[in-house]
Amino acid sequence: MRILSRIQFYALVAGGIALCAFDAAQAQESAHAAKLYNTYCVQCHGINRDGNGINSAVMAVKPRDHTDTKAMGDTPDETLFKAIKGGGLAVGKSILMPKWEGVLNDDEIKELVTYLRVVSKTSAK
Amino acid sequence: MRIKILIGALLGMSVLGGVQAADLLSQQCVACHAVAKPDKPSLDRLWERKGPDLYYAGSKFNKAWLVSWLQNPTTIRGGGVMFAKAVKGSADHTVDTIDAAQVPAHMKLSAADAATAADLLMALKGDGLVTAGAFKNEAPGSMASMLFSKLRGCTSCHTAKAGGPPTSGPELYTGGDRLQPDFVHAYISNPQKFDAHTWMPTLGLNDADIQKLTGYIGTLKSEKK
Numbered sequence: 347m348r349i350l351s352r353i354q355f356y357a358l359v360a361g362g363i364a365l366c367a368f369d370a371a372q373a374q375e376s377a378h379a380a381k382l383y384n385t386y387c388v389q390c391h392g393i394n395r396d397g398n399g400i401n402s403a404v405m406a407v408k409p410r411d412h413t414d415t416k417a418m419g420d421t422p423d424e425t426l427f428k429a430i431k432g433g434g435l436a437v438g439k440s441i442l443m444p445k446w447e448g449v450l451n452d453d454e455i456k457e458l459v460t461y462l463r464v465v466s467k468t469s470a471k
Numbered sequence: 472m473r474i475k476i477l478i479g480a481l482l483g484m485s486v487l488g489g490v491q492a493a494d495l496l497s498q499q500c501v502a503c504h505a506v507a508k509p510d511k512p513s514l515d516r517l518w519e520r521k522g523p524d525l526y527y528a529g530s531k532f533n534k535a536w537l538v539s540w541l542q543n544p545t546t547i548r549g550g551g552v553m554f555a556k557a558v559k560g561s562a563d564h565t566v567d568t569i570d571a572a573q574v575p576a577h578m579k580l581s582a583a584d585a586a587t588a589a590d591l592l593m594a595l596k597g598d599g600l601v602t603a604g605a606f607k608n609e610a611p612g613s614m615a616s617m618l619f620s621k622l623r624g625c626t627s628c629h630t631a632k633a634g635g636p637p638t639s640g641p642e643l644y645t646g647g648d649r650l651q652p653d654f655v656h657a658y659i660s661n662p663q664k665f666d667a668h669t670w671m672p673t674l675g676l677n678d679a680d681i682q683k684l685t686g687y688i689g690t691l692k693s694e695k696k
Binding site for chain 2: 381382384385386388389390392393394396398399400401402403404405406440441442444445446448449
């Protein structure tokens with residue numbers, strides 16, 4: 347008895363290819379998000395993503411520690427999106443977090459929100 | 472006949488001088504700097520370039536400062552042209568540091584070459600980027616330094632006093648010597664007009680704030696003078 351019909355076999359192969367493509371697309375998006383983070387966020391949030399960027403030495407308000415699972419876990423995606431797009435003032439926080447809407451488009455900001463979930467080991471909220 | 476020979480010799484010298492002057496920009500400076508507007512600005516280009524763009528140098532710098540600085544270059548960007556390539560994380564949750572080995576010093580030019588380079592650079596205007604007369608040249612007022620240091624957060628990335636730790640933006644404690652006020656006004660208004668991907672965001676400040684900050688930066692000058 348044949349375990350798989352020919353159609354089932356092809357469906358399985360197609361599914362596998364789709365899954366690989368999805369993974370590759372996700373990896374590509376994540377690499378792009380990391381590059382954005384390293385360009386724009388690292389100056390304050392730091393190489394270790396813990397709020398210790400080179401600029402933090404002279405800042406009156408310490409930048410958010412993105413590895414803080416508790417604090418990041420309590421922050422909804424919408425708030426993260428607003429904070430990046432509109433700056434600290436848009437979410438009742440410090441003006442030292444500038445608005446990035448002139449540099450990053452909405453898709454890139456969404457990529458960064460997803461990336462922050464990876465960095466903070468939290469899930470979308 | 473003698474006059475013709477003399478004129479010919481002078482013409483030859485001036486042509487030779489012209490070639491040498493052009494060489495300075497087109498063969499030396501271009502190794503690290505864009506002296507023409509880049510065809511394809513991209514994030515990758517910012518990571519790969521070795522020096523700041525100079526295609527609008529004539530609208531950005533004060534000529535006297537250029538001539539002086541090219542002979543005795545100082546560090547303007549503590550983290551180099553792309554801070555992110557020089558920054559190092561710590562293992563113990565302390566502030567990141569800059570790897571000085573990743574921040575090469577600018578070459579020193581002779582007085583003659585500095586003057587030639589400054590002439591050539593001042594001719595690079597970057598059409599349309601800077602509006603002459605945008606800075607109204609009013610006294611910045613007593614709140615300007617507070618705007619810079621606290622209220623608008625400029626000091627997070629730009630130092631107004633020499634001797635502080637390196638930050639991600641160029642120092643501004645010699646900003647008054649170095650920069651033309653109309654350029655400062657244009658850049659604060661919209662850094663992305665100069666490079667769509669640069670890491671100084673458009674802050675959306677009103678013109679009153681931009682005037683005050685431009686005036687304040689104009690007062691930041693080297694103490695040596």
